[in-house]
Amino acid sequence: IVPTTTFAGVLGFALGGPWIWLGMATFPVLLILDLVLPRDLAVRRISMPWLVDGALYAHCLFIIAVWVLFVMSVANGSNLLNGPDAAWSIGGSIATLAWLSAVPNLPVAHELMHRRHWFPRRVAQLVSTFYGDPNRDIAHVKGHHLDLDTPADSDTAYRGEIIYTFIFRASYGAYSEAIKGEAQRLRRLGLSPWSWRNRTYQEVALLALVPALCGYFAGNVAAGVAVASMVIAKALVEAFNYFQHYGLQRMPGAPIGIQHAWNHMGAIARPIGVEITNHINHHLDGHTPFYALKPEPEAPQMPSLFVCFLSGILFPPLWFSLIAKPRLAEWDRKFASEAERKLAAEANRRAGWV
Helix, strand or coil, rough: HHHHHHHHHHHHHCCCCCHHHHHHHHHHHHHHHHHHCCCCCCCHHHHHEEEEHHHHHHHHHHHHHHHHCCCCCCCCCCCCCCCCCCHHHHHHHHHHHHHHHHHCHHHHHHHHHCCHHHHHHHHHHHHHHHHHHCHHHHCCCCCCCCCCCCCCCCCCCCCCCCCCCCCHHHHHHHHHHHHHHHHHHHHHHHCCCCCCCHHHHHHHHHHHHHHHHHHHHCCCHHHHHHHHHHHHHHHHHHHHHHHCCCCCCCCCCCCCCCCCCCCCCCCCHHHCCCCCHHHHHHHCCCCHHHHHHCCCCCCECCCCHHHHHHHHHHCCCHHHHHHHHHHHHHHHHHHHHHHHHHHHHHHHHHCCCC
């Protein structure tokens, strides 16, 4: 599912014309399938791990090809960004680039940034550029995985917080924590935070390189499309992130338990998310490869991630009244420890829910 979804974008830009929307068209297809198919609680039985890893790296090649073929489609005239039909072409280009640069790109990058070898982590840095956050692994691995569900974690949405404010707060947190993390790493090595080895320089260079190359080979409008796509992809990444730990509570420093993440076990959400939606099992051991994660049906569950996403984006009152509040009330009653219930009660008060 992952490389096939990304390849739809490759094919769309290769064909040009109205086909540039093909990559974006995968979203409603995946949404409908995730709604109609039953929940997937099956344990994966993978006898050839190299083969499923190959699917991840195939995606990485395809997402680069999506951007290359976008530039080529503009340069050869099959994707007109100027003229009477420019709005349609610009809209389709941004929609496809932003969607595929966020999903399934983030889940693939997330899996690779957790690997121990330097090569997959570098690949993750490269493909994370397309959603505007090449150094996301620093804040994620060294911050979120330690501080999840506490006030110190910018990736945990507060009770009552809407998705739009969270996107900005989480983005600021990811960038600032990555910069601080690099400075701390260099100081531990006895180097200045301004050392050329600081990965922040790489982040800035990579973020500038994508629109610069688009502008050089396809013109200023293409550069603008690239910037818009990366910004929207970053917003989509944080929007999906919003639902992973929404409103959950944990005492700072307390052990991570089965109750500290929401799980979205849709038959499509699991594979297109590279098992990132099988979430608490991942947090219990971040180095477990995605195909070895075991579903936890007794852990806190959410409905379809696609439903959560659309309701949170389009109808926040429905998200709160029909999904967030009832699920959190169940979490407080069924999953929370005594200390966490006290934190939850205070969070409910701050949110104005009591």
